Every structure is written in C-alpha cells, then in structure tokens.
Amino acid sequence: DGGxxxxxxxxxxxxxxxxTLSCEQNLNHDAMYWYxxxxxxxxxxxxxxxxxxxxxxxxIAEGYSVSREKKESFPLTxxxxxKNPTAFYLCASTSRSGDYGYTFGSGxxxxxx
Amino acid sequence: AQSVTQPDIHITVSEGAxxxxxxxxxxxxxxxxxxxxxxxxxxxxxxxxxxxxDTLVQGIKGFEAEFKRSQSSFNLRKPSVHWSDAAEYFCxxxxxxxxxxxxxxxxxxxxx
Numbered sequence: 001d002g003g004x005x006x007x008x009x010x011x012x013x014x015x016x017x018x019x020t021l022s023c024e025q026n027l028n029h030d031a032m033y034w035y036x037x038x039x040x041x042x043x044x045x046x047x048x049x050x051x052x053x054x055x056x057x058x059x060i061a062e063g064y065s066v067s068r069e070k071k072e073s074f075p076l077t078x079x080x081x082x083k084n085p086t087a088f089y090l091c092a093s094t095s096r097s098g099d100y101g102y103t104f105g106s107g108x109x110x111x112x113x
Numbered sequence: 114a115q116s117v118t119q120p121d122i123h124i125t126v127s128e129g130a131x132x133x134x135x136x137x138x139x140x141x142x143x144x145x146x147x148x149x150x151x152x153x154x155x156x157x158x159x160x161x162x163x164x165x166x167d168t169l170v171q172g173i174k175g176f177e178a179e180f181k182r183s184q185s186s187f188n189l190r191k192p193s194v195h196w197s198d199a200a201e202y203f204c205x206x207x208x209x210x211x212x213x214x215x216x217x218x219x220x221x222x223x224x225x
Contacts, residue, residue, distance in 0.1 A: 004156075031211055040122075042203070042217040050211055090156055101147055102205075102213060104156035 002027045006091050006105035012113045013078065013085060021076045021108045023091035029103070030096050032074035036060060037088040037107075046089075049074055078110060086112050115140050115208050117216035125222040126194050134189040134219050136204030145207035146187040148178055151218075152200045160202075163187065174198070199223045 004025045013019045023032065034046040045058030049068040063082025068074055074093075078085045088109050092102040116139045126132055138144060145164050149157040161172025168180040178189045187204060204216040 006156075040217075043215045048211060056211075088154075092157075101159045101162055102149075102157070104149075104158070106156045107154070109154070 004091055004093055004103055004105035006089075006108050009106070009108060011108055011110045013110060014113060016080045018077055018079050019110065021078070021089055021091075021110070023074045023076065023105060024072055025074075025091075025093045025103070026072060027093060027095070027103060028071070029093035030071070031094050032068070033092040033094075033102070034058075034064075034066065034074070034076045035090045035092065037090060043090065046076065085110055115206070115214055117204055117206050117214050119202075119204055119216040119219045121219045122217070123220045123222070125224060127224045128196050129193050132189075132191045132194045132198070132221070134202050134204075134221070136187045136189065136216060137185050138187065138204075138206045138214075139185065140206055140208055142208075143182075146178075146180060147205040147207070147213075148172065148176070148187070148189050149203045149205060149215075150174075150200050151203065157203060160189070194221075194223055196223045196225060 007022045031050045033048040035043040044060050046064050047066040049055035065077045090107050091105040094102050118137045120135050147162045148160040151157045160176050161170050163170050163180045171177050176191050201218045203218045207213045
C-alpha cells in the first residue's frame with residue numbers, strides 16, 4: 001500500500017548533536033513537508049519542497065536543514081543550533097493534482113537527553 | 114491575513130451524544146477545506162474535504178461537515194460519538210498548491 005514512512009518512531013539526541021529524521025513516500029507525490037508539533041501549539045511548518053533539488057523555508061526553519069535528492073525522500077536534520085528540539089515531527093506529502101489533501105506519516109518523537 | 118480558528122480548545126461529550134466542532138477561516142477566494150483527526154502519538158488522518166459543489170460533505174467514521182460561505186465556517190459534526198472518537202481534530206484550509214494553514218486543533222474527550 002502507498003504511504004509515508006517516518007523513521008525512527010522515537011529518537012534521542014544528546015546536547016550538541018545533529019540528528020536526521022527520515023521520511024520516505026511511495027505515493028509519487030510531488031511536494032513534501034516537515035511540521036513540528038508541540039503540545040497546544042498545533043502544527044508549525046519547518047521546510048517544504050515542491051520538486052527534487054528544491055526546497056523552501058517554512059515558519060520555523062532556524063536550526064533545521066533538509067535535502068530533496070530523490071522524489072521519494074525528504075530527510076530532516078535537526079542541528080545543534082536548534083536549542084529546543086524536543087517535539088513531535090510530522091512529514092507530509094501531496095500531489096499537484098487530485099484531491100489536494102495531505103498524507104501524513106506517523107511521526108517521530110525527538111527527545112533531548 | 115489568511116488564518117484558521119478553532120474556538121474550542123477542548124470539548125468533552127458523553128458517548129452516544131452528538132458532536133459539533135467549530136472551524137472558521139479567513140480567506141478571500143473559495144477555499145479547499147479539510148478536517149483531520151490525530152490519535153495520540155500518531156500522524157494526521159484525513160476525515161473529509163470540501164472543494165466545491167454540495168456544501169454538506171460526508172467523510173469517514175460517520176463524520177460530516179458543512180461549508181457556510183456567509184459565515185466562513187466549516188463545522189464538523191457527528192450524530193453519535195463513540196469512545197474511539199477521542200482524539201485531536203484539526204481544521205485546515207489550502208490556499209494554494211503549496212500552502213495549507215492548519216487550525217490550532219480541538220481536543221475531544223469522550224465520557225463512557
């Protein structure tokens with residue numbers, strides 16, 4: 001079945017360490033997104049990419065980086081510059097045609113230890 | 114500015130009771146509207162969507178929503194809530210191909 005796979009489900013980061021969250025989709029969707037979710041704050045857009053080798057900053061891009069080398073993959077790196085990275089991270093994708101709805105992955109919970 | 118508001122942060126209903134979750138949006142053109150549901154520790158699942166046509170749309174799990182242009186609203190309803198409906202609900206509006214605005218969410222608790 002088509003969908004979005006995020007891994008790992010849980011991730012622990014030490015202070016000063018970079019970590020990378022994986023997002024893979026087999027829906028042939030063009031655009032992919034990364035959101036951060038904190039309790040009581042809804043979803044905040046970190047980065048998004050409409051096509052391969054191109055991406056744009058969202059509302060809270062500082063301390064994060066992404067790449068889009070393949071249509072299926074959109075990994076997110078949480079760098080040491082992100083001072084408060086503990087959160088739930090969601091990846092999503094959508095197509096240029098069709099119902100325009102987003103398909104979401106099941107999320108990665110990142111905790112700083 | 115484009116925005117989505119969900120006036121109720123948290124709602125508690127008894128199992129079997131009816132449910133209405135409110136959503137208001139601010140957008141000049143005809144929007145694409147969505148409702149998503151999120152169970153704890155999970156991603157968001159699409160419940161239903163509105164693009165055009167009939168303003169009453171049916172979704173999965175027995176949910177429906179009504180688009181009211183005059184009120185800029187897209188309220189979600191269910192005639193009889195089940196305990197498994199307890200979750201976080203997000204209203205969203207798609208204003209362009211690459212931009213979707215999510216509301217802050219409404220947390221639903223269901224009393225047995």
